[in-house]
Amino acid sequence: MSEIERGRGIALWSQIGEILAEDILKGRLRQGDQLPSAQELAARFDVNRHTVRRAMAALEQRNLVRTEQGRGTFVQEQTLDYAISKRTRFTQNMRNLNVEADIEILEDAREIPPTQVAEALGLGRSEYVYRIDTLSHADGHIVDHSTAYFPAMRFPGLPEVYRRLQSVTRTLSEFGVNDYVRKHTRVSARLPEAATAKLMKQLPNRPVLHVQSINADPRGMPVQYGITRFSGDWVQLILMADD
Structure with a gap:
């Protein structure tokens, strides 16, 4: 099929799709290729842009394309299989997938945490945490927006160490925590907050995989509470059996 046929009883948007x-x-459009604009496709098929948009929406539902806000529509790449296990490490996961990755630090602050965070870390009502917000990139794409909380009293000056080392594992090791394990993981799908959608450059009606986690040292003491919003278009979470 190369062009649409009118009068054959099949909706034009369906034929375009x-x-x-x-x-x-068939590989004529490859993973990551940008599709022509709605205006260009409308001209090609001699239809209005609403018809093209319906076709594109159908392709998105089939996970064949993705739309990036302000950029356009692209052929969907293969998703990343992100393993969540007893010892989950972002850098190691990306290395296992042979993917180039980096972490962008957005902000850090010393603050009184929300009640849920304080309880998860076993902190008193007036104890401080360090909050660090990051964006993770893999092969040039935004994989997640993360917020991590660390007990400030136990890890004085942690943000400066993290900015220097760019690694939670190496940072905690600087404070004598040479190993830590995942104590708790909760995964849900939800719509992103407006700030997260903007940071991740995705539409606010596209769900993210929302992961809440607690990491603990070998004595069982919590060292990190994390909230990670993974791109539902890029990431598939794989829950592994305990190591």
């Missing part, structure tokens, strides 16, 4: 899907599945 099938043509583009065939281009993707």
